[in-house]
Amino acid sequence: xxxxxxxxxxxxxxxxxxxxxxxxxxxxxxxxxxxxxxxxxxxxxxxxxxxxxxxxxxxxxxxxxxxxxxxxxxxxxxxxxxxxxxxxxxxxxxxxxxxxxxxxxxxxxxxxxxxxxxxxxxxxxxxxxxxxxxxxxxxxxxxxxxxxxxxxxxxxxxxxxxxxxxxxxxxxxxxxxxxxxxxxxxxxxxxxxxxxxxxxxxxxxxxxxxxxxxxxxxxxxxxxxxxxxxxxxxxxxxxxxxxxxxxxxxxxxxxxxxxxxxxxxxxxxxxxxxxxxxxxxxxxxxxxxxxxxxxxxxxxxxxxxxxxxxxxxxxxxxxxxxxxxxxxxxxxxxxxxxxxxxxxxxxxxxxxxxxxxxxxxxxxxxxxxxxxxxxxxxxxxxxxxxxxxxxxxxxxxxxxxxxxxxxxxxxxxxxxxxxxxxxxxxxxxxxxxx
Numbered sequence: 001x002x003x004x005x006x007x008x009x010x011x012x013x014x015x016x017x018x019x020x021x022x023x024x025x026x027x028x029x030x031x032x033x034x035x036x037x038x039x040x041x042x043x044x045x046x047x048x049x050x051x052x053x054x055x056x057x058x059x060x061x062x063x064x065x066x067x068x069x070x071x072x073x074x075x076x077x078x079x080x081x082x083x084x085x086x087x088x089x090x091x092x093x094x095x096x097x098x099x100x101x102x103x104x105x106x107x108x109x110x111x112x113x114x115x116x117x118x119x120x121x122x123x124x125x126x127x128x129x130x131x132x133x134x135x136x137x138x139x140x141x142x143x144x145x146x147x148x149x150x151x152x153x154x155x156x157x158x159x160x161x162x163x164x165x166x167x168x169x170x171x172x173x174x175x176x177x178x179x180x181x182x183x184x185x186x187x188x189x190x191x192x193x194x195x196x197x198x199x200x201x202x203x204x205x206x207x208x209x210x211x212x213x214x215x216x217x218x219x220x221x222x223x224x225x226x227x228x229x230x231x232x233x234x235x236x237x238x239x240x241x242x243x244x245x246x247x248x249x250x251x252x253x254x255x256x257x258x259x260x261x262x263x264x265x266x267x268x269x270x271x272x273x274x275x276x277x278x279x280x281x282x283x284x285x286x287x288x289x290x291x292x293x294x295x296x297x298x299x300x301x302x303x304x305x306x307x308x309x310x311x312x313x314x315x316x317x318x319x320x321x322x323x324x325x326x327x328x329x330x331x332x333x334x335x336x337x338x339x340x341x342x343x344x345x346x347x348x349x350x351x352x353x354x355x356x357x358x359x360x361x362x363x364x365x366x367x368x369x370x371x372x373x374x375x376x377x378x379x380x381x382x383x384x385x386x387x388x389x390x391x392x393x394x395x396x397x398x399x400x401x402x403x404x405x406x407x408x409x410x411x412x413x414x415x416x417x418x419x420x421x422x423x424x425x426x427x428x429x430x431x432x433x434x
Contacts, residue, residue, distance in 0.1 A: 032240070032261065032262060032263035032264035032265030032266060032267075033190070033192045033193075033194065033198050033261075033262055033263065033265055034192065034193045034194075034259045034260065034261045034262070034265050035095060035096075035190050035191060035192060035193065035198075035259070035260050035262075036095070036096065036191065036193060036257045036258075036259065036260075037093050037094075037095065037110060037246055037248075037257060037258040037259055037260045038093065038094045038095070038096075038257045038258075039093055039094075039248075039249070039257070039258065040093065040094060040109075041057045041061070041251075042256070042257055044257050045094055046094075046107055046131075046218040046219070047094070047216060047218050047219070055386075055387065055388045055389065057251075058251070058385070058386065058387050058388075059349065059387065061321045062321060062322070062349060062351075062352070062387070093109070093110045093248075093258070093318060093319070094107055094108065094109055094110060094219065095107075095108055095109075095110040095190075095223050095260070096191045097188060097189065097190055097191070097223060098188070098189040098190075098191070098197070099119060099135055099140070099186055099187070099188055099189075099205065100135065100137070100139070100140030100141075100142060100143055100186050100187060101140055101141045101142040101186075101187050102139075102140075103187075103189045103197075104135050104136075104139075104140070106119050106132065106135065106220040106221060107132070107218070107219050107220060108219060108220055108221045108222055108223045109219055109221075109222050109223065109319075110223050110225055110260070110318070111222055111223065111224055111225060111226070111319050112225045112226060112287065112316075112317055112318045112319060113226060113285065113286065113315075113317050113319050113320075114171075114222060114224040114225075114226055114231075114285060115224040115226045115227075115228030115229070115230050115231040115234075115284075115285050116156075116169065116171060116205075116206050116222070116224045116230055116231075117188070117203065117204070117205045117206065117221070117222065117223050117224055117230070117231075117232055118169070118171070118179055118181070118205060118206030118207070118208050118221045118222055119135050119205070119206075119207070119208065119220045119221030120134050120135065120208050120211055120220055120221060121134060121135050121136070121137055121181060121182075121207040121208055121209055122134045122135065122136040122137070122138075123209065124208075124209055124210075124211070125209050125210050126210045126211065126212055127208075127209075127210075127211050127212075128211055128212055128213060128215045128217070129217045130217055130219075130220060131217050131218055132218075132220055134220075135207070135220070137182075137184065137186070137207055140186055140187075142186050142187045142201065143184055143185075143186045143207075144184060144185050144186070145166045145167070145182050145183070145184045146166070146167045146182075146183045146184055146185055146204065147165055147166060147167060148161035148162075148165050148166070148167050149165075150167065152167070152183065152185075152204045152229075152230065153167035153183055155229050155230075156169060156183060156204075156229070156230055157228075158170045158171060158172075159183060166182060166183075167182070167183035168180070168181070168182060168183065169181060169182075169183050169206045171206070177212065177213020177214055177215060178210075178211065178212060178213060179206065179208040179210070179211040179221075180208065180209065180210040180211070181206055181207045181208040181209040181210060181211075182206070182207045182209070183204065183205075183206060183207075184204075184205055184206075184207050185202045185203060185204055185205070186202075186203060186205055187199055187200065187201045187202070187203065188200045188203035188205065188232075193259060200235070200236065200239075203232075203235055204230050204235060206221075208221065224285075225244075225318075226284070226285035226286065226287075227284045227285055227286070227287060227419065228283075228284045228285045229284070231285075233417075233419065234419075236262065239263065240262040240263035240266070241263060241264075241420060242418055242419035242420035242421075243262065243263055243264075243266040243267060243416065243417065243418050243419075243420075244260065244261060244262050244266045244416075244417050245260070245261045245265075245266040245267075245268055245414060245415060245416035245417065245425075246258060246259065246260045246261070246318065246414075246415055247259060247412075247413070247414045247415070247429055247431035247434040248318070248407055248410050248411045248412075248413075248415075248431060249411065249412075249431045249432060250381050250411050250412060250431075251385065251408075251411075253431075253432055256432060258431060259434065266416055266417075267416065268414050268415075268416030268425040268426075268427050269427075270427065272427050272428050273425055273426070273427045274371075274373070274374035274375060274376060274425065274426055274427075275373065275374055275423045275424065275425040275426075276289055276290070276371035276372050276373050276374035276423065276424055276425075276426075277289075277290065277372055277373070277422055277423055278417075278419070278422040278423060278424055279311050279312030280312070280422075281307070281312050286315045286317075287315065287316050287317075287417065287424065288307075288312035288313070288314065288315055288316075289312070289313075289314050289315075289316055289371050289372075289405065289424060290310070290311050290312055290313055290314070290371060290372045291303045291313055291314045291369065291370070291371055291403065291405075292370045292371065292372060293370040294333055294367065294368070294369055294370065295366075295367065295368040295370065296333070296336040296337050296340060296365050296366075296367055297336075297340055297365045297366055299336050300370070301329070301332050301333055301336060303325075303329055303403075304326075304328075304329065306325075306326050306401060306402045306403040307401070307402050307403075313403060314403040314404065314405055315402075315403070315404045315405065316404075316405045316410075316415075316424060317404050317405065317406060317407075318407050318410065319407070320404050320406040320407065321406050321407055321408055322395055322396065322397045322406045322408060323395060323396045323397070323403075323404065323405050323406045323408070323409045324396070324397055324398070324399040324402070324403055324404045324406070325396060325397075325398060325399070325403050326398070326399065326400065326401055326402065326403060327398040327399070327400060330396060330397065330398035330399075331398070333396065334353065334354050334394065334396075337354065337365060337367070337383075337394065338354060340365040341356065341362055341363070341364065341365065342362060342363070343356040343357060343360060343362035344356060344357040344360065345357075346390075346391055348387060348391055348393040349387055349393065351397055352387065352393040352394065352397060353394075353397075354393060354394035355387070355391050355392065355393040355394070356384075356391070356392055356393075357390065357391070358386055358388075358389070358390055358391055358392040359390050364380045364383060364384055366378075367382075367383050369405075369409070374425075374426060376413070376426050377428075378409060379412065379428075381411060381412065382395065382408060382409045382410075382411060382412070383395055383396075383409075385408060395408040395409065411431070412428065412429060412430060412431050413426050413427060413428060413429060413431075414426070414427040414429040414431070414434060
């Protein structure tokens, strides 16, 4: 005899399973949570190419870094219209997220230099090649387009209104790549490292129906982690108390993944922690710090500033590999470093002028970055890295008129952002154990 199933009981059972398997934001607020942050060259990354050597990967990372940083124009921090003038998709780290109900998995670039969370969607009038299936909003029971009169639309830069009164977005990047589509709300699910996903209902996303450019076929979109209103950080809001942190593994740990922490998990405390204020500028997206000086041994070199100001004069960015300084300051810094190194200088890669023969041992001087109220002492892995089997180069480089604190300088530090207290904290950490 066939079993008779009570629909009400079945619904209750399914609901209970969903509740138990998914960590809701209320619980996440109490406990905090962490997600995997995958370097694009990690063995876990869909972008990993087993045929590439370490030198190949380093060279490509440098090219991406120069490509990205050349689109941080001085106007990008003085006028809101140019907020998106940055190669967001050249970021170095990926996140696995899901959108919709039922959850649809995507791999997106995690980017602290942009805000909007977007993915390619069906139907796609013009899409870049993507290996994974496209997200189909018609199959999500929680997907809803946002009207033009909604605050999420009115406050979104680059938004417009369609003939049916639905909000549209347009994001343009520095090399003429772009994404256009519907602004919508749907459930975003983050794959927590505890094994219990974190569901974030009514998250504002971009559903891209017209996208093109040099995006990679192994990724589906971007997770904006900037400071703007529609970024993941801002939308998580009070549920994470404005806190997130990450611990970036050194390049040598290619087979492992880093973590990004949220809420109470993101608190940076204990011995060795230093904190510096975040500085508000015209554009909310970027995270600005104030750099006062850089010391090489006992030689303290004062930083005159960039972006036309002494306050908020450097952007901290996880998507840029190198650290960039204005040309005059960099020249003085390079001179101070080279004067304290007893080794054979060799030709390195283009735009990396301070390189040495790596086949002979030499002492690297202590280098300390002096932010306001925070002295961050760098390790040799932060200041020099192998660009080939025989050449090691300085991880700092000159650029005109502005400054960016890149991810090589942040490796093996627990870096915590508190957007409520407006601080960034640094703690020396073995990130392979964090």
